[in-house]
Amino acid sequence: MRLPSLLMSVPAFAPGTPGYQAIVDHALMTTRGVRQRLDFDRDVDDQIILDCIDVAEQAPTGGNNGSRRWMIIRDQQTKDRMAELYLSAGVDWVIETAKRLEGSGHQNERLMAGARHLGENIARTPALVIPTILGRHDGSGRPGLFDSVIQSAWSFMVALRSRGLGTVWTTMYLNEAPAVAELLELPDHVTQICLFPVAYTIGTDFTPTSRRYPAADIAYFDRYGRTKSQSGPGVVDEIDLKAKPEAVRAAIESLDVPADAWRFDLEQVPGGSRVRLHAPVGPSDDSSTVLAEVRRTLDTLSERLKS
Amino acid sequence: MRLPSLLMSVPAFAPGTPGYQAIVDHALMTTRGVRQRLDFDRDVDDQIILDCIDVAEQAPTGGNNGSRRWMIIRDQQTKDRMAELYLSAGVDWVIETAKRLEGSGHQNERLMAGARHLGENIARTPALVIPTILGRHDGSGRPGLFDSVIQSAWSFMVALRSRGLGTVWTTMYLNEAPAVAELLELPDHVTQICLFPVAYTIGTDFTPTSRRYPAADIAYFDRYGRTKSQSGPGVVDEIDLKAKPEAVRAAIESLDVPADAWRFDLEQVPGGSRVRLHAPVGPSDDSSTVLAEVRRTLDTLSERLKS
Numbered sequence A, B: 001m002r003l004p005s006l007l008m009s010v011p012a013f014a015p016g017t018p019g020y021q022a023i024v025d026h027a028l029m030t031t032r033g034v035r036q037r038l039d040f041d042r043d044v045d046d047q048i049i050l051d052c053i054d055v056a057e058q059a060p061t062g063g064n065n066g067s068r069r070w071m072i073i074r075d076q077q078t079k080d081r082m083a084e085l086y087l088s089a090g091v092d093w094v095i096e097t098a099k100r101l102e103g104s105g106h107q108n109e110r111l112m113a114g115a116r117h118l119g120e121n122i123a124r125t126p127a128l129v130i131p132t133i134l135g136r137h138d139g140s141g142r143p144g145l146f147d148s149v150i151q152s153a154w155s156f157m158v159a160l161r162s163r164g165l166g167t168v169w170t171t172m173y174l175n176e177a178p179a180v181a182e183l184l185e186l187p188d189h190v191t192q193i194c195l196f197p198v199a200y201t202i203g204t205d206f207t208p209t210s211r212r213y214p215a216a217d218i219a220y221f222d223r224y225g226r227t228k229s230q231s232g233p234g235v236v237d238e239i240d241l242k243a244k245p246e247a248v249r250a251a252i253e254s255l256d257v258p259a260d261a262w263r264f265d266l267e268q269v270p271g272g273s274r275v276r277l278h279a280p281v282g283p284s285d286d287s288s289t290v291l292a293e294v295r296r297t298l299d300t301l302s303e304r305l306k307s
């Protein structure tokens, strides 16, 4: 697939214009992980998937090499076997948890219900797609290898979205990666990245999620932890604590905080809570000094929770 | 930044419509790595970068956790020091190579000239942006950790593009990652992903690159190496050889190939050549049998080049 060259000269295709920007932002911000609203009954043409791969292949790649290979699973018997592996990789346990959370109001109830729905129906997905890359990661702690394929896999998701289809990035199945490799006859030098169940979505009215930090809180200027917001410069530091948010909340209230304008953000993370403490930096303040105070406060918090 | 809720109900914002799809495809397919056409003389507002981060943060993230932190370098002294580290990480050597390739017509001449131009001017870039993620990779060979940040970094690039800005994904600087971490005061548990020099682009008329494989050649159906093209099913296998493309081309011509319809693709890769051999699978053929023949042929090719 090639972009019609005509498109290139149409004003709507001018990056920097508000219409272009709004549509691109919309696509990037509303490509959700879809599980409950995959249409398992509507077929997907091979060509649509190939078109999305052609779009995806334009993503950047280290050294300009094309080392991605894409598996598309359409055969029902193979899908059935993939579904078994998908479950035995840990999704069977997710389904049990989802049953337990049903009606509990737990923050992950909806996510788990979606994962259950997908797990129970994955063999009915019109197509399963696995992006792979030639090579093995060197274990160096650097992204190398993965950073020439993950961009492409994400483009694939956004290209599906632009066509009214959807999917969800799944990796739990990688617990069964060797069995999947055997089933699909992947050579040893091929690394699997994720599994995409691909289908039309039921409706296309997905919206941005509120479960992300605002950029102004996690973008640091020149030195780590230094923020700029509309109200001026600030610093932020954070700590992960092995305690429930309620316990942390109580401990925060017992703290003697230097200034009223300090703001604590509290979030549940696996194994405990994450606390982020923001402090404004006034015109006569030194940001390193304020940051040191913030760190001390978080350390105190951590100690209080231990005792 | 939030998408105006009004947008959600405007027909132009309907995924699945041709206009929406064409613009999203255009953005995903024309977000090139830009080096020569970065406008070092036009300033970029902080808010544009923060907006692009807000777009980027909507990318999928494992377990719904928000563990990305973004460094934005604006201070000239810090940029100057970053430029030194950028060069000492290996770009100084790239610049020497670029000088040598100048006018040679080598396939990487343009790429290297671009890398040189960027290397010589990087301190003039309006902003340097480094996406990071909390945590260290477990060395498991799985993408985990990187797959909750690389999508976001790519969204950032596309969001810049939609606003008429550009950048290039650079990782060579990671050879100096510890010095960069010290300069920017990154804590030990933070992993750097890449460095983006951010600027307006000079013109916005970037186009898709032809240096990618067509999807039909690298998308495999149900079993690795099984392709479908408009002319019917086929198989493909490939081999990397430590020999120059010309030598490989000669060896290919000496082969006794079972069918005329077999197609060899030859590409230069670091350290040698990659040969891809495509063979059609007729209605009475078994694809595994044809694939075995293809493999044998590639093995023969490899042996001939050794002797």
Ligand SMILES: Cc1cc2nc3c(=O)[nH]c(=O)nc-3n(C[C@H](O)[C@H](O)[C@H](O)COP(=O)(O)O)c2cc1C
Binding pocket: A058, A059, A060, A061, A062, A063, A064, A147, A148, B031, B032, B033, B034, B035, B111, B115, B118, B168, B169, B170, B171, B172, B173, B209
């Ligand atoms: C993982 C990765 C690492 C890269 N590292 C560098 C780099 O260190 N320096 C550079 O100039 N370009 C770098 N690039 C940019 C690539 O050279 C560029 O994306 C590729 O040539 C394809 O060109 P395109 O982005 O225009 O499609 C990198 C790209 C990726 C994806």
Ligand SMILES: Cc1cc2nc3c(=O)[nH]c(=O)nc-3n(C[C@H](O)[C@H](O)[C@H](O)COP(=O)(O)O)c2cc1C
Binding pocket: A031, A032, A033, A034, A035, A111, A115, A118, A168, A169, A170, A171, A172, A173, A209, B058, B059, B060, B061, B062, B063, B064, B147, B148
């Ligand atoms: C690296 C990664 C791994 C994921 N693994 C799974 C998975 O195994 N199963 C699943 O149902 N969802 C998985 N997801 C989807 C996330 O749960 C989902 O993207 C996240 O909750 C954010 O929701 P959103 O995509 O709607 O923004 C994964 C996402 C990422 C990025």
